[in-house]
Each structure stands twice: as C-alpha cells, then as structure tokens.
Amino acid sequence: MQFIRISLMQKLIFMFVMVVLVPVSIISFYSFRDAKASLETAAFEHLASVRDVKRSRLIDYIQERFNDLALLSESQATIDGLEKMQHQAIVADGNFGIGSFEYEALYYEINQVFSKISHSYGYSDLFLLSPDNGYVMYSVEREDDLGEKLSSGALKNSGLAQVWRQVVEKNKEVMVDFSLYAPSNNEPSIFIGAPVKKDNKLIGVVVLQLNIEQLDKLMEVQSGMGATGQIYLVGEDYLMRTNSILEEEPTILTQKVRTTAVEEGIKDLAGEYIGFDYNNTEVLSAYSHVGLDEAFGVDFEWVIVAEESTAEAFAPIRALQKRIITIGVGLVLLAIVLGFIVARSIARPLNDLSEKFARMADGDLTIEVEPSRRSDEVGILVNSAGTMLTTLKEQTGAIIDSANNLASCIGEITATASQLAAGASETSSTISEVSATVEEIRHTAKLSSEKATQVEHDSEEMNQVAVEGEESSQQAVKGMKKINDEMEYIAESIVNLSEQTQNIGEIIGAVNDLSDQSNLLSVNASIEAAKAGEYGKGFAVVAQEVKSLAEQSKDATGQIKNILSDIQKATSTAVMATERGSKAVESGVGLTENSGQTISTLQLNIDDASQAASQINASSQQQLAGMEQLVTAMENIKEATSQNVGAARQLEDATHDLSDLGHKLNEISAKFTI
Amino acid sequence: MNNNGIFDSEIDLEVLQKRAKELSRLHQEECDDDYVELVEFTLGEEHYGLELVHVREVYPLHVLTFLPGVPKFIKGITNFRGQIISILDLKVFFELEDLNLSDQTRLIILKSKNMEFAVIVDALIGVCRVPGKQISAGLPTLSGKRAEYLKGVGPEGVIVLDALRLLEDPTLVVDI
Numbered sequence: 001m002q003f004i005r006i007s008l009m010q011k012l013i014f015m016f017v018m019v020v021l022v023p024v025s026i027i028s029f030y031s032f033r034d035a036k037a038s039l040e041t042a043a044f045e046h047l048a049s050v051r052d053v054k055r056s057r058l059i060d061y062i063q064e065r066f067n068d069l070a071l072l073s074e075s076q077a078t079i080d081g082l083e084k085m086q087h088q089a090i091v092a093d094g095n096f097g098i099g100s101f102e103y104e105a106l107y108y109e110i111n112q113v114f115s116k117i118s119h120s121y122g123y124s125d126l127f128l129l130s131p132d133n134g135y136v137m138y139s140v141e142r143e144d145d146l147g148e149k150l151s152s153g154a155l156k157n158s159g160l161a162q163v164w165r166q167v168v169e170k171n172k173e174v175m176v177d178f179s180l181y182a183p184s185n186n187e188p189s190i191f192i193g194a195p196v197k198k199d200n201k202l203i204g205v206v207v208l209q210l211n212i213e214q215l216d217k218l219m220e221v222q223s224g225m226g227a228t229g230q231i232y233l234v235g236e237d238y239l240m241r242t243n244s245i246l247e248e249e250p251t252i253l254t255q256k257v258r259t260t261a262v263e264e265g266i267k268d269l270a271g272e273y274i275g276f277d278y279n280n281t282e283v284l285s286a287y288s289h290v291g292l293d294e295a296f297g298v299d300f301e302w303v304i305v306a307e308e309s310t311a312e313a314f315a316p317i318r319a320l321q322k323r324i325i326t327i328g329v330g331l332v333l334l335a336i337v338l339g340f341i342v343a344r345s346i347a348r349p350l351n352d353l354s355e356k357f358a359r360m361a362d363g364d365l366t367i368e369v370e371p372s373r374r375s376d377e378v379g380i381l382v383n384s385a386g387t388m389l390t391t392l393k394e395q396t397g398a399i400i401d402s403a404n405n406l407a408s409c410i411g412e413i414t415a416t417a418s419q420l421a422a423g424a425s426e427t428s429s430t431i432s433e434v435s436a437t438v439e440e441i442r443h444t445a446k447l448s449s450e451k452a453t454q455v456e457h458d459s460e461e462m463n464q465v466a467v468e469g470e471e472s473s474q475q476a477v478k479g480m481k482k483i484n485d486e487m488e489y490i491a492e493s494i495v496n497l498s499e500q501t502q503n504i505g506e507i508i509g510a511v512n513d514l515s516d517q518s519n520l521l522s523v524n525a526s527i528e529a530a531k532a533g534e535y536g537k538g539f540a541v542v543a544q545e546v547k548s549l550a551e552q553s554k555d556a557t558g559q560i561k562n563i564l565s566d567i568q569k570a571t572s573t574a575v576m577a578t579e580r581g582s583k584a585v586e587s588g589v590g591l592t593e594n595s596g597q598t599i600s601t602l603q604l605n606i607d608d609a610s611q612a613a614s615q616i617n618a619s620s621q622q623q624l625a626g627m628e629q630l631v632t633a634m635e636n637i638k639e640a641t642s643q644n645v646g647a648a649r650q651l652e653d654a655t656h657d658l659s660d661l662g663h664k665l666n667e668i669s670a671k672f673t674i
Numbered sequence: 675m676n677n678n679g680i681f682d683s684e685i686d687l688e689v690l691q692k693r694a695k696e697l698s699r700l701h702q703e704e705c706d707d708d709y710v711e712l713v714e715f716t717l718g719e720e721h722y723g724l725e726l727v728h729v730r731e732v733y734p735l736h737v738l739t740f741l742p743g744v745p746k747f748i749k750g751i752t753n754f755r756g757q758i759i760s761i762l763d764l765k766v767f768f769e770l771e772d773l774n775l776s777d778q779t780r781l782i783i784l785k786s787k788n789m790e791f792a793v794i795v796d797a798l799i800g801v802c803r804v805p806g807k808q809i810s811a812g813l814p815t816l817s818g819k820r821a822e823y824l825k826g827v828g829p830e831g832v833i834v835l836d837a838l839r840l841l842e843d844p845t846l847v848v849d850i
Contacts, residue, residue, distance in 0.1 A: 516734075519798075520780065523713070523732045526801035530711050530726045540801075547800060 009340075009347040016339030020331045028324040036317045040284075043313045044272040046225075047286035051306040054219060054231050055288060058304065059295050061218055065192055065210060066173055066296065068121055073173075073194040073206050081110040082128055082196055082204035085137040089130070096137060098147045107138065115140050118208075124184070125209035127160065129193075131202045134164040145183040158182065160207060163193035167205045171195050175292075177300040178241055178253055181209075188212060188252040212252065216243050228283075228309035233290065233302045234262045241302055257305070261287035265303030274310060283307040349378050353385055363671035365393050393674055400669035407662040414655040421648035428641040435634035442627035449620035452613045459610035466603040473596035480589040484582055491578040498571045505564050508557050515553040522547035709803045713782060714832060715795040717765055721832045722795075723802070725825075728837035730785040732798055735761075735775070744848055749794055754783065761792045762846065768820045786841040793840075804828045 006014075072078055088106050089096050097103045110128075118126040118140045127145075128138035134150030148154065150161040159179040166174040173194040181189035193207040219231050219242045232251075233241035240255040247255070257278040264271060270288035277283045290302040349372060356367050369386035372379040525543035529536030712723035713732070733754060738761065740750045747767040751760050761781065765771075781792040809826035823843075825836040840846070 516777075520732055520734060523798060523800060527713070527726060527729050527731060530801070543801075 007347065008350060009343040012343035012347065013336060013339035016335045016342070017332055020335035021328070024328045024331055028328060032317075032321060032324060035320055036314075039314065039317050043284050043308065044286065047229075047284055047306045047308060048272055050225065050229075050231065051286045051288055051304055054306070055290055055304050057218055058215075058233075058290060059292075061215070062175070062292070062296060065208065066175075069173055069192055069194045069206065069208055072117065072126075072208075073196050077113045078128070078196055078206055079198050079203065081114070081138065083198075084110065085128060086130065086203070089135070089137070096135065096147055110138060111140070114138070122211050122214060123208050124189070124211050127207040127209070128196075129160075129164050129205040129207060131168060131195075131204055134161065134168075134205075136160075137204070143183040155182070159189055159191045160209075163191040163207050164205055167193045167195050167207075168202070171202065173296075175296060175298045177235060180253065184209070188250075190215075212243075220245060225306075226308055226312045228281075228312045229307065231304065231306045232257075233304055234265070235302055236266055236300060238262060259285070259305075261285045261305050261307075262303050265289045265305070266301070268301075277307055282310045284310055284313050346378065349374070349382055353382055357385070360389070360392075363673060365389070365396060365672055365674050396669065396672045397674050399665070400672070400674075403662065403665040403669045407666055410655065410659045410662045414652075414659050417648070417651045417655045421645070421652045424641065424644040424648040428638070428645045431634065431638045431641050435631070435638055438627065438630050438634055442624065442631060445620050445623040445627055449617055449624060452617035452620060455613035456610055456617065459606045459613060462606045463603055463610075466599050466606065469599040470596055470603075473592050473599060476592040477589055477596070480585055480592060484585045484589070487578055487582040487585060491575060491582070494571050494574045494578065498568065498575070501564055501567050501571065505561070508560050508564070512554065512557045515550045515557065519547060519550040519554070522550060708805050708807065710806050710809065710834075712802050712804055712828070712832065712834060714799040714802050715780070715782065716797045716799065717768070717795060718770055721799070721830070722764075723804075723828060723832045723834045724782060724784070724793075724837045725834070726801060728784050728786065728841065730783040730790070733781045733783060733792070735779050735781050735794065748848060752781070752792070754781075754792070759783065759790060759792050760848075761794055762840075764793050764795070769818060784837055784841055786838065789841045791841075791846075802832075804832070804834075809834055 084106055085096070088103060091097070091102065114126050114128075124141070125143070126138075126140045127136055129135065129150065130137055133152070136145050136148050136150065139146045145155060145160065150156060150158075150164050155161055159176050159181055162176045162179075163174055166176070173192065175192040176190070178188045178190050180186050190210045190212070191207050192210065193205055195202050196204040196206055219233065228246070230245050231242075232244055234257045235241050238256050238258045239253050240251045240257055242252060244251045244255065255278065259277060260273065260275050261271075265287045266289070268289050272284070272286040274282065274284055277285065284307065286306045288304055290304050292298050293301055353369070356369060359367055367389070369382065369389055371386055372382040374382075522543045525546065526540055529540035529543055532539065711726040713726055713729050714721060714723045716722070735752065738750045738752055741748065747763050749761040749763040749766075751758050775794075776796065778797040780795055780798040782795060782798075783790065783792045809828045811826055820833075823836050823839055825834045828834050
C-alpha cells in the first residue's frame with residue numbers, strides 16, 4: 001500500500017542522489033577509518049620510539065656519571081687529597097679549622113684539581129667526606145655544608161647524608177633519588193657517591209651533585225612532537241623528577257602525576273594508550289619504567305612518560321574528515337541538479353498524458369492529444385494515445401445510439417409481457433376459486449348423503465324405542481293404579497288410628513279426675529291427721545305420700561295428653577297427605593295414558609321421516625357423482641392455466657433481464673461524453 | 675364426785691335424770707308452740723292460708739244452688755253429706771277481681787262451736803307447716819276488709835287469714 005504518492009520525477013531524482021551518495025559514503029567511511037587507524041598507529045609508534053630513545057639516553061647519561069665517579073674515586077689525586085684533609089683534621093683536633101691558614105692552604109691545593117674536574121664535567125658540586133662521622137671535608141662550591149657533620153648535624157637527613165651512609169654501609173657506588181637540599185637554596189638535588197680506598201681500606205667518600213639542568217635538557221623534546229608533546233620522569237612517590245617544558249614553574253618534586261601511565265610504569269610495565277594527563281587533558285601516552293634498578297642496582301625507580309595531546313596528534317584525521325564531507329555534499333548537489341534535468345525531460349510528457357488518461361477513465365472523451373515531435377519511445381507513446389482516443393470516440397458513439405434503440409424496444413416488450421402475466425394469473429386465481437367452490441359443493445353433497453343415511457338409520461332405531469315406550473307407558477298405568485289402591489288403604493288405617501287416640505283421651509280424662517279426687521282426699525286426710533294430734537302424725541305422712549302419688553299421676557296424664565294431641569295432629573296431617581297422594585296418582589295415571597298415545601303418533605311420524613331420508617340419500621349420491629366429474633374437469637383447466645401463468649412469468653422475467661441489460665448499457669454509455 | 679367412779683352416788687344420778695327430763699320437755703313445748711299448720715290455697719294470683727284447726731274438711735264443688743235475696747258474697751248453698759251449708763265467696767268478700775269458676779274450684783268447710791260454712795277457693799295447694807315466728811304482723815298494702823281478717827303474712831308471701839274471726843263475724847250472719 002502506498003500512503004504517499006511519489007511522482008516519477010521525485011523517484012528519478014531520488015535514484016540519482018542515491019547512486020551518488022551510497023558509493024561516496026562507503027568509500028569515505030572505509031578510507032577514513034583506515035586513515036584514522038594508521039595515523040593513530042603512527043602517532044603511538046612515534047611516541048614509543050621517542051620514549052625509548054630518551055630512556056636509553058638517560059641510562060647512558062647516568063652511566064657516564066658513574067664512570068666519572070669511578071675514575072674520580074680511584075685517582076691518586078683524590079686519595080692524596082683525602083689523606084691530606086685527614087691529616088689536617090688530626091692537626092686541628094678533629095675540627096678542620098676551616099678558615100684557618102692551614103686549611104685554606106690545603107683547600108687551595110686540592111681545589112685546583114677538583115674544581116677543574118667539577119666545572120669541566122658540569123657538576124653542580126663535588127664533595128669529599130670523611131668515612132667516620134661524615135664530616136664535609138671539602139666542597140667545590142663552599143656552601144653552608146662545608147665542615148658540617150653528617151652523622152648528627154643539621155644535615156643528617158639530607159640527600160648528601162644518605163649517600164654518605166649508604167656508601168659507608170655498602171662499600172660501593174651509590175645513587176640517591178631527588179631531595180630538596182638546604183645548602184643549595186633548597187633546590188632539588190641528586191647525589192651519587194663512591195668509596196675511596198687505599199690498600200683496601202676506606203679512607204673517604206667522594207660525592208657528586210648532579211646538574212639538574214643537564215637532566216632537563218636531556219629530556220627536552222626533539223622535533224616531531226608538536227607543541228603539546230613532552231617527556232618527563234616520575235618517581236615512585238608520583239612526583240615529577242624533571243621540569244616540565246609546558247609549565248612556567250619548576251615541577252620537580254612539586255607536580256604530582258598519578259595517571260594510569262605512572263601506575264603501570266611503577267609496576268615495571270610499558271605501553272601506549274589514549275588517556276588523560278595530570279592536567280586532565282586528553283593525551284596519547286607512551287610510558288615505561290627507566291630500569292635504574294637493573295642498570296645501577298639502586299633502590300628506587302623512575303617512570304618515563306612521553307605524551308602528546310590528542311587534539312594535536314589527531315588534527316590530520318579531522319582535516320581529512322572535513323574534506324570528505326565537503327566533497328560528498330558537492331557530489332550530492334550535482335546529482336540533484338542532473339537528476340532534475342533528466343527526470344523533467346522524461347516525466348513531463350508522461351505526466352500530461354496520465355492526466356488526460358485519468359479524464360478518459362472518468363468517461364470524458366472530449367479531450368485532444370497533441371501529436372509529439374519527439375522520435376523516442378515517449379513520442380511514439382503520445383502519438384499512439386491520440387490515435388486510440390479517436391477510435392474510441394467513434395465506437396462509443398455507435399454503442400450509445402444502439403443502446404437507446406434497444407431501451408425503447410425493451411419497454412414495449414416488457415409492457416406486453418406484464419399484461420399477459422397479469423391476465424394469466426387472474427384466470428388462474430378465478431379457476432382456483434371455482435374449483436374450491438366445486439370442492440365445497442362436492443363435500444356438502446357427500447355430507448348430506450351421509451347425514452341422510454344416518455337419519456334413515458336413526459329413524460329405525462327411534463321406531464323401536466317408540467314401541468318400547470308404548471309398552472312402558474302401559475305398565476306405568478298399571479303401576480299407578482296399584483299405588484292408588486295402596487293409598488286408599490293407608491288413609492283408612494290412619495282414620496282408625498285417629499279414633500283410637502280419641503278413646504285414649506277419654507280414658508286419660510277419667511284418670512285425671514281420679515288423681516284430683518285422690519289429691520283432695522290427701523288434703524282431708526292431712527286435716528284429719530292434724531285434728532287427731534299426736535296420734536294422727538303417722539297418718540299425715542301417708543296422706544303426704546298419697547298427695548305426691550296423685551300429683552305424679554296428674555303429671556303423667558298431662559304428658560300423655562300432650563303426646564296424644566301430637567299424635568292427633570300427625571294423623572290429621574297424614575290423612576291430608578294421603579288424600580293429596582291419591583289425587584297425584586290419579587293425575588299420573590292420566591298423564592301416562594296421554595304419553596302412550598303421543599308415542600304412537602311419534603312412531604307414525606318417524607316412519608314418514610325415514611322414507612324421506614332414503615329419497616334424499618339417493619338424490620345426494622347422484623349429485624356427488626356429478627360433482628366428481630366437475631372436479632376432474634376443473635383440475636385439468638387449472639393445470640393448463642398454471643402452465644400459462646408460469647410461461648407468462650418466465651416471459652416477464654426475461655423481459656426484465658433484457659430491460660436491466662438495456663439500462664446497464666445506457667448507464668455505461670452515459671458515462672462517456674463525446 | 676370421788677375418785678372411784680362416775681355414777682357412785684345415787685343422789686347424783688337422780689339429779690341428772692331429772693335435769694334431762696326437764697330439758698326434753700321444754701324443747702317439746704317450744705316445738706308445739708312454734709309451728710302453725712295451714713291449709714294453703716289460691717284466690718286469683720295470690721296465695722292464702724287458713725289455720726288447719728278451724729278446717730273441718732275440703733270438698734269438691736259438685737252442685738251449687740243460688741239463693742235469691744242474699745248479699746253478693748254468699749255464693750249459694752250446697753249439699754254436703756246430707757247437710758246444707760252456705761258458701762262464702764272470699765273473692766267477692768275481699769273485693770277481688772276475676773269471679774270465674776273452674777274445674778279446680780274447691781270448697782273449704784270451716785267450723786267452730788257455733789258456726790259452720792264453706793269458702794270457695796280457686797285452687798287447693800295443700801297442707802303446710804309454718805314456724806309461728808315467721809308469720810309477720812301485716813302489710814300496709816293490704817287494705818279494706820282483708821286487713822280486718824288478716825292474721826299475718828307467712829314465708830313465701832302466704833297471706834294467713836284469721837279463720838276464727840271469720841267464723842265469729844256477725845256481719846256474715848244473714849238473717850232473713
């Protein structure tokens with residue numbers, strides 16, 4: 001997928017640029033890298049060689065000084081001088097009597113030899129020391145140290161004292177490291193000393209104070225190190241042992257240098273690397289230990305360091321880089337200009353043509369393509385496009401005309417087909433309705449035939465039922481009459497019962513009178529008993545009993561009376577009920593007789609209905625047969641019409657398709673404007 | 675009394691028996707005095723009583739013969755075991771309502787030395803014993819002639835009539 005549309009011209013220009021840029025970049029990258037590597041290597045080699053040269057020269061220088069010392073210690077002049085001095089010391093009671101006439105005379109005698117030696121070899125000073133106590137017996141420069149006692153005096157810790165001590169101790173040549181020496185204005189001094197022997201007996205020590213300037217000059221840079229190049233010595237205490245040529249102030253024993261180079265050098269290693277110096281400047285550094293220990297057997301060591309700042313050393317590399325970038329940019333600009341010119345000559349006619357083709361694609365055929373005068377491929381392309389456009393115009397016009405004609409024809413056909421289809425489907429639906437109606441009629445006829453058969457059947461059953469009904473009603477009449485007789489008998493019985501109860505009532509009246517009288521009798525008996533006084537008391541009890549009996553019998557008769565009156569009421573009700581019952585039975589008899597007659601009439605009617613149903617059945621059968629034939633005929637018609645409808649539909653569909661085709665053609669041709 | 679027995683002394687025994695007799699007699703006398711025997715009956719809705727000692731007999735009313743020219747309280751005469759006696763209608767005499775007779779109507783024959791007659795009552799209840807103390811003096815509601823012949827009112831509202839006074843009342847004697 002392409003999100004940004006890049007024109008042909010842009011592409012061509014881009015290609016040109018790439019063709020220039022890629023090889024230039026690759027060539028510059030590799031050449032720059034190789035150049036840088038070789039330049040670096042050359043710088044390191046140069047430094048290393050300078051370092052080695054300086055180191056060997058330093059060793060040679062010190063070796064020369066030791067040679068001088070050896071010569072001096074073995075010369076007869078030294079031995080004589082020492083002997084004379086010692087003799088003078090004995091004369092002056094251990095003190096040399098410095099300043100005395102005798103000493104000054106001796107000094108003058110010795111000095112003629114030694115001052116010449118000292119000055120001609122360029123030493124700072126020359127000392128003769130006594131082996132015991134280390135008296136400074138002689139000094140060329142006659143500084144404050146003359147006559148001092150090194151074993152215990154103010155100078156007992158000075159470099160001179162150390163030399164004396166070591167020489168006496170080791171009985172051989174000794175060199176001590178730099179130290180500040182007070183008598184020489186506290187300047188850094190370095191001493192070498194040797195024993196002076198006569199007949200294998202130590203008679204004195206000769207010491208040389210080396211000239212620092214000579215050492216510095218030795219370390220001064222030769223040509224080829226640039227402005228920032230320097231070589232210096234560093235002791236094991238990380239303090240410088242030479243004066244830096246880049247610093248204004250003296251740096252011996254004051255400037256501390258604790259760089260990787262020094263650390264490595266102290267460990268007796270040598271090497272080159274890019275790092276930082278004591279001023280935190282980036283430098284190329286070559287270092288090595290000097291090897292004083294191996295060369296002279298001394299107990300200290302120095303590191304020699306050769307440095308040059310990277311800014312100066314790599315300046316040619318930067319210049320090369322700048323030149324490559326300038327040339328590359330120039331080439332790219334040239335490629336852009338050339339690319340633009342070439343691309344325009346190819347892309348412009350193609351661009352015009354593509355715009356015209358885009359309009360053609362939208363259906364616009366009114367455009368004109370001007371013929372090109374160019375004879376290359378672009379020219380041929382433009383001319384051919386013009387020809388093609390003309391042909392296309394003619395063909396499209398013809399198609400549009402045909403499409404219009406086709407559309408009108410199709411319209412007519414479609415209308416006719418639609419009418420035909422509508423007519424056919426109408427006929428079909430009408431036939432469906434008719435056949436549905438026929439089917440219903442047929443169904444109805446069948447149903448009526450069935451019903452008629454059923455009616456016939458039912459009427460026979462009903463006839464039987466009617467005969468049974470008649471018999472039943474006759475039996476019912478008989479039963480009713482029997483019930484009537486029974487009812488009459490019941491009525492008589494009840495009347496009898498009523499009479500009996502009345503008799504009982506009369507009897508009860510008599511009993512009631514009896515109880516009344518016995519009550520009265522009891523009262524009289526009580527009266528008589530009362531009159532009889534004490535004797536009648538027992539009788540009074542009897543009278544009381546009689547009275548209670550009379551009352552009881554009276555209560556009983558009362559109850560019987562109540563019961564009797566209930567019975568009488570019940571019997572009269574029963575009499576009434578039986579009368580009503582017998583009347584109901586009579587009416588029932590009448591009704592039963594009526595129903596018997598009705599059933600007979602019904603029987604006759606049922607017979608008539610049965611005959612009618614038979615006739616209906618026969619006629620419905622005939623109707624059914626006719627309807628069956630009608631149904632078959634309608635089915636045939638229906639099938640024919642449905643085929644008609646199908647055909648009409650197909651016709652309609654076909655015309656629709658045709659119409660769609662015409663429309664599409666119209667649409668397609670409408671896209672073109674001529 | 676001594677320590678050897680309860681009834682040792684004959685004198686003591688005698689005294690005790692005597693005392694027991696006295697006590698029993700006293701009680702019996704009290705009892706006799708206490709109770710009054712009454713013949714109880716109804717007049718209308720009210721209950722009355724007559725002292726039994728003055729009653730000769732009670733008798734059902736069988737035949738009543740009206741007498742002309744006598745006061746209204748004389749109901750008539752009747753044959754009582756071959757003896758003709760007059761009948762006093764107490765309801766008329768006491769001016770009470772409801773003068774009808776019923777099948778419960780009875781006669782109570784009262785008798786003294788000089789006089790004998792029957793009173794007609796609505797219903798006879800019976801003989802009863804009433805403690806004499808329970809018969810109170812009288813009632814202010816009973817007015818008229820009844821108050822004159824009233825002896826008292828017994829328990830359960832029985833009005834006790836003075837039978838003796840009725841028997842000896844000269845107003846009742848009809849002299850033609």
